[in-house]
Amino acid sequence: MNVKVSRVEILDQLSQLLTLSHDAEKGYQEAAENVDDNDLKILLQTQSRQRAEFAQELDREIRALGGEPDEGTSLTADLHRAWINIKSAFSTNDDKAVVQECHRGDQEALNTYNSVLQETDLAASTRELLLQQKHSIDSANSTMARLALVV
Secondary structure (H helix, E strand, O other): OOOEOOHHHHHHHHHHHHHHHHHHHHHHHHHHHOOOOHHHHHHHHHHHHHHHHHHHHHHHHHHHOOOOOOOOOOHHHHHHHHHHHHHHHHOOOHHHHHHHHHHHHHHHHHHHHHHHHHHEOOOHHHHHHHHHHHHHHHHHHHHHHHHHHHO
């Protein structure tokens, strides 16, 4: 394993998580717009707001390390959100398709968080922040997995 220790490498990893948070915020918001069930819509909107909070926390962390945060989303995520819209439009069970995509997106986020946590030499406070965010994503992922079975 090649541990990233330089300031530039650490900022790059945090920027990747910041972009991921922006992606998830937008993805959850669009998912909320694509479901019929009101309770599910509220849950997805709550997840969107939480990911916006994650982005703010990561933004502050990047600035504290002397970096300049990127405010955009990734092209991959833009395509992913478009795929959610296409899949839900043609699916016989729109809510289920959206929940499955949210579950998939959360799983990808967890993989990225795990990679950053394992491969980057972070300050204890930064590591704790990322662990807290990862725990929240893991909880949301478990919820989406359960919902995908019953929606």
